[in-house]
Amino acid sequence: MPADDSVSFSSVTVTLAGFPALLNLSLEVAAGETVYLRGPNGAGKTTLLRTLAGLEKATRGSARVLGVGLPGGERSLRALAGMMGTRSHLYEDLTVAENLDLARRLLAVSSSRIDDAAELFGVRGRLWRQKVASLSAGQKRRVALAGLVAKNPRLWLLDEPHSSLDAAGRDLLDKLIAEATKRGAIAFVATHEAEAGRAGGRVVEMVGGTVRPAASGGGGDSGPEGLE
Amino acid sequence: MPADDSVSFSSVTVTLAGFPALLNLSLEVAAGETVYLRGPNGAGKTTLLRTLAGLEKATRGSARVLGVGLPGGERSLRALAGMMGTRSHLYEDLTVAENLDLARRLLAVSSSRIDDAAELFGVRGRLWRQKVASLSAGQKRRVALAGLVAKNPRLWLLDEPHSSLDAAGRDLLDKLIAEATKRGAIAFVATHEAEAGRAGGRVVEMVGGTVRPAASGGGGDSGPEGLE
Amino acid sequence: MIRRAWAVARKDMLIEYHSRVALNQVIPFALAVLLTFGFALDTRDQLLAEIAPGLFWVVVLFSSLYLIARSFRVERENAAMEGLVLYGIDPMAIFLGKLAALAVQMLVLEAVAAAGIVILFNPPVGSLGLLAISALAATLAIGSIGLVYGALSSSEHSGESLLPLLVIPVLAPIVISAAKCWSDAESAGAGIYDPWLKIVSIFGAVFLAVGAAGFGPAMED
Amino acid sequence: MIRRAWAVARKDMLIEYHSRVALNQVIPFALAVLLTFGFALDTRDQLLAEIAPGLFWVVVLFSSLYLIARSFRVERENAAMEGLVLYGIDPMAIFLGKLAALAVQMLVLEAVAAAGIVILFNPPVGSLGLLAISALAATLAIGSIGLVYGALSSSEHSGESLLPLLVIPVLAPIVISAAKCWSDAESAGAGIYDPWLKIVSIFGAVFLAVGAAGFGPAMED
Amino acid sequence: MTSTLVRKAVGVTSLVLVAATVVMGLFVTPPDVVQGNLARLLYVHPPVAWVAYLAYGVTSIASGLYLWRPTRSLKWDRIAVASAEVGVVFTGLTLVTGSIWGRPAWGVWWTWDARLTSTAILFVLYLGYLALRRIPLSAETRAKRSAVAALIAFIDVPIVHESVVWWRTLHQGATVATLGANTKVHGIMAWTLLLGFVAFTMVYIWMAMLRYRVETMAAEIESTQLEAWEAERMAEAGAPDAAIGRLLESGARAPKEVPADQGATPK
Numbered sequence A, B: 001m002p003a004d005d006s007v008s009f010s011s012v013t014v015t016l017a018g019f020p021a022l023l024n025l026s027l028e029v030a031a032g033e034t035v036y037l038r039g040p041n042g043a044g045k046t047t048l049l050r051t052l053a054g055l056e057k058a059t060r061g062s063a064r065v066l067g068v069g070l071p072g073g074e075r076s077l078r079a080l081a082g083m084m085g086t087r088s089h090l091y092e093d094l095t096v097a098e099n100l101d102l103a104r105r106l107l108a109v110s111s112s113r114i115d116d117a118a119e120l121f122g123v124r125g126r127l128w129r130q131k132v133a134s135l136s137a138g139q140k141r142r143v144a145l146a147g148l149v150a151k152n153p154r155l156w157l158l159d160e161p162h163s164s165l166d167a168a169g170r171d172l173l174d175k176l177i178a179e180a181t182k183r184g185a186i187a188f189v190a191t192h193e194a195e196a197g198r199a200g201g202r203v204v205e206m207v208g209g210t211v212r213p214a215a216s217g218g219g220g221d222s223g224p225e226g227l228e
Numbered sequence C, D: 001m002i003r004r005a006w007a008v009a010r011k012d013m014l015i016e017y018h019s020r021v022a023l024n025q026v027i028p029f030a031l032a033v034l035l036t037f038g039f040a041l042d043t044r045d046q047l048l049a050e051i052a053p054g055l056f057w058v059v060v061l062f063s064s065l066y067l068i069a070r071s072f073r074v075e076r077e078n079a080a081m082e083g084l085v086l087y088g089i090d091p092m093a094i095f096l097g098k099l100a101a102l103a104v105q106m107l108v109l110e111a112v113a114a115a116g117i118v119i120l121f122n123p124p125v126g127s128l129g130l131l132a133i134s135a136l137a138a139t140l141a142i143g144s145i146g147l148v149y150g151a152l153s154s155s156e157h158s159g160e161s162l163l164p165l166l167v168i169p170v171l172a173p174i175v176i177s178a179a180k181c182w183s184d185a186e187s188a189g190a191g192i193y194d195p196w197l198k199i200v201s202i203f204g205a206v207f208l209a210v211g212a213a214g215f216g217p218a219m220e221d
Numbered sequence E: 001m002t003s004t005l006v007r008k009a010v011g012v013t014s015l016v017l018v019a020a021t022v023v024m025g026l027f028v029t030p031p032d033v034v035q036g037n038l039a040r041l042l043y044v045h046p047p048v049a050w051v052a053y054l055a056y057g058v059t060s061i062a063s064g065l066y067l068w069r070p071t072r073s074l075k076w077d078r079i080a081v082a083s084a085e086v087g088v089v090f091t092g093l094t095l096v097t098g099s100i101w102g103r104p105a106w107g108v109w110w111t112w113d114a115r116l117t118s119t120a121i122l123f124v125l126y127l128g129y130l131a132l133r134r135i136p137l138s139a140e141t142r143a144k145r146s147a148v149a150a151l152i153a154f155i156d157v158p159i160v161h162e163s164v165v166w167w168r169t170l171h172q173g174a175t176v177a178t179l180g181a182n183t184k185v186h187g188i189m190a191w192t193l194l195l196g197f198v199a200f201t202m203v204y205i206w207m208a209m210l211r212y213r214v215e216t217m218a219a220e221i222e223s224t225q226l227e228a229w230e231a232e233r234m235a236e237a238g239a240p241d242a243a244i245g246r247l248l249e250s251g252a253r254a255p256k257e258v259p260a261d262q263g264a265t266p267k
């Protein structure tokens, strides 16, 4: 069933503590697409990602994500989605190795897979036996990304994925996303970077909790004078 | 005394829990300069900023920052520096207005000054009476920046300042930094953005806790294939 | 599910292994409380021996509150609980895993506190078996209810001192029954047919079931 | 400095105003504990009346621990304490401000708990003046020591349950003396020359001084 | 080397002195009129308690010296923790010997006497001090914070000492300090008591030295670790991005390791 690979939102509203963080948002995304979410602060990007992850519930409207109906299927959606938000989901008192070992156990994947992911993000060396509490911002991010890659989700939900990552890490992550979408995964990337989407993928401008009508073209995220 | 406006580090080492986060770092920065700190994850950028703010202590070596000697003068340095790190320093249970009012009282500045700063960052509207806990990532960032601008420090210490900010916010912040340095302030900006420093300012590449010898030229933060 | 529950339990035990919060902080705390109580309440030995069983369970309850709070604090730090949820695992696995780790810590705590009580307050100890069974049942009850209310009150902000308020009234009956159990254990005749033991066991089973049923809804808002 | 201390105190009171942690969580907690004790310890009225003063201070101490922990939790959330430090303000201002806000909350707590104790346990109340003075001194002592140890044990991780362990043994003498003060207050003859009041006041003054001296070094590492 | 010798000498001396105390206490001194042979605990229990005071006193002085800027050095911190740990051991011994004595003397292992309770509180106080030291912090921060805690904790020592006066208690009052006017402790008994005190002080010094040695060794390991890390950091600075670069050069490996068919599936 091809619909099972796609994402379709119809008039979804999500209220957080009474505030409509998403408002009548409709959106169709096909398998293999990369969607760059852009828009001013408070537009609802993070809320959209959390809804896609099954972490927030639609108050009105309905959606179908990878064959899972929302609201209702949040729990099964969570298993499919891979989310990388501003919080790392790591246990500060555990070492890098122990955190990723937990991921291995919960994902029921082989440990060589975890090792490879850790190797890929350069956290197998000195950091491997360090507590997460003692890592730099970008190092934490790398550990979290290693866990995400090990999960290899069908839905990548990345909230400002480049933040804290150095250039090599950004590059690596971009490649991983490209590779995953090539294999049919869908990626949502919330970002404020001006160059997002230049290399391909769809740019969706959000504002006021919904998708900005395509009319106005690019530049929705840029301020009055535009950047660059 | 002109030396009082500058920053000078000589062979500073800062150990965090026994790890040399900064190692024999020497650096001279003159009044009015903007320094972009770049380098791979774990290079020591954040630690350098925290040392400049008087939040970490030099274990070896010595420094002079705006006429204050380190180690030793940490407390007086804190009053001069304006730091914007990954943590916002905001009280989640207070409203935006109350957080900024606290800043006003502690800085002993006029309330119109606070209002102006808040206005500038667009947090005077609906958000003004909202608890910080209910703001989006970028909105929190804007509140913190409003407090920083109200302080108008002589030393701006910004750790990935663009993260979470939308294009308009980034633009505004860049202008503010330019304005401040024009008036003689010094700005340190830790960033992974490839375009940092293109428009002016000095780029300092860090790696392994110290400044990378100038030889290798630019691109230290970018991976082998470079970004863009 | 058992595998995942074990992974969760293992993680919580590892955190304890690294941070030694239960061992170096909560258990000595329990001893400090025993001392303060003994001193502050009164100085007549007879009286203290009488209230010792009640005191034991009160102290265990209070110390357990710190263990439960800690159990949720580690999940809150980087929204780690959200991370667990995002593995799509059954809340039941999280519940069982956290309960197992918590129960182990609580049992150690109870052993130390019991030794302290016996030395300091000198209450008669009768049937050890009776004591052990009642302690196990009460531990499961306290742990289960603690975890459910912990999940209920775990918000990003201002939730931490809500837990004791919610938990104490609910657990008061079981704590009282467990204390009575001890008092009964003193009389040699008491065995596993003790009526208070029955009550404690029923409470234990009911609260365990309530916990298992309530944790999922409490956690997944 | 007074201006800045006031700003800090005001902020803490505002946080309490918004979150109502002391009012809606800690004070009801204290009452719940009193009730549980009443049930768990025994049901003989005479006995309860006798131990009431000790119980009162033990409950106040425990509840205050939650208030103190809360006082530091709000500072830890977004590294807000670091923010305060970055205004270059004197640690003494932070200490005084936080102590003022804490003391106000504790005094309200004590008033409610005292009312609860009197209603539930029915102990004789003698000289109100004596009670009030001793309560004030004990409050300052508990608050000061609590803040110092709160600062000492404040780390990003695993510090929170250390506070009670550190604080309780140090405060045990003052809590006991304050309880004795109440017992003395029952006898009509007692006045402000009561020896226990003297001890409580001395402890209050010493701990306030120790707190003021220790907070700075404890906080600024 | 010399320090090892000193340590060994102190160790041997302390063992000899303890043996002498045992011999004197058990065989040479007469049994007490009232308590019989039980009174022989006199040669152990008070000395052990005093040595605990001594240990905490040393901790406090060392902590004070650390806090005082002109003498600030991590050496004091190491002395403080070494002494405190031995102090905890001796406080534990005080509690144990006291309990053993109390069982026949008072009929109970424990009673809520002011001296006993305050001694137990002293024990917990320093357990708290040791727990505080386990919070992960930099060595300097830890030293500073625990020094403050140690100074506050010491307030309890005079309380323990004066407790027999302040509260009317069951426990023995100051018997030994008023030796001249004393009829209970005299002659050979007093000398044995003094010997016990010297012996346990030597034991304390020996244990504290061993503990201090462990601390310095830990510090040395830390500094070698630091050197290793410094070397590593310098290498990093020399070979930028080596680790990451190598990974990326090994080409399409990344995606290959991430087969799309594997990974999490809903249960």
Ligand code: HEM
Pocket: E042, E045, E046, E049, E050, E094, E095, E096, E097, E098, E099, E101, E102, E103, E105, E106, E109, E110, E115, E116, E117, E119, E120, E160, E161, E162, E171, E172, E173, E174, E175, E176, E177
């Ligand atoms: C667990 C029970 C006990 C504890 C915790 C304890 C604690 C102490 C402490 C801390 C001291 C040192 C006091 C000072 O000089 O400041 C001490 C001294 C002493 N204790 Fe005990 N004790 C206990 C039981 C007993 C018993 C049962 C006896 C004898 C019946 C006893 C007899 C003495 C004597 C004779 C001294 C020397 C007093 C002096 O000359 O100052 N203790 N004990």
Ligand SMILES: Nc1ncnc2c1ncn2[C@@H]1O[C@H](COP(=O)(O)OP(=O)(O)OP(=O)(O)O)[C@@H](O)[C@H]1O
Pocket: A133, A134, A135, A136, A137, A138, A139, A164, A166, B016, B017, B018, B019, B020, B021, B039, B040, B041, B042, B043, B044, B045, B046, B047, B048
């Ligand atoms: N508390 C700590 N204990 C031990 N090591 C630490 C601690 N904090 C930081 N480090 C180490 O110090 C080094 C420098 O950290 P720092 O945060 O300054 O890096 P950074 O340049 O800001 O990195 P990023 O780009 O990831 O933010 C890192 O290698 C990190 O692992």
Ligand SMILES: Nc1ncnc2c1ncn2[C@@H]1O[C@H](COP(=O)(O)OP(=O)(O)OP(=O)(O)O)[C@@H](O)[C@H]1O
Pocket: A016, A017, A018, A019, A020, A021, A039, A040, A041, A042, A043, A044, A045, A046, A047, A048, B133, B134, B135, B136, B137, B138, B139, B164, B166
């Ligand atoms: N808990 C909450 N209660 C009330 N309003 C909230 C809450 N969380 C978010 N909001 C509001 O919902 C809106 C959308 O927030 P969201 O975090 O999705 O924005 P965003 O597009 O991710 O912004 P940013 O670019 O700043 O990250 C914001 O205006 C925010 O103020």
Ligand SMILES: [Mg+2]
Pocket: A045, A046, A047, A159, B136, B137, B138
């Ligand atoms: Mg966002």
Ligand SMILES: [Mg+2]
Pocket: A136, A137, A138, B045, B046, B047, B159
């Ligand atoms: Mg950084």
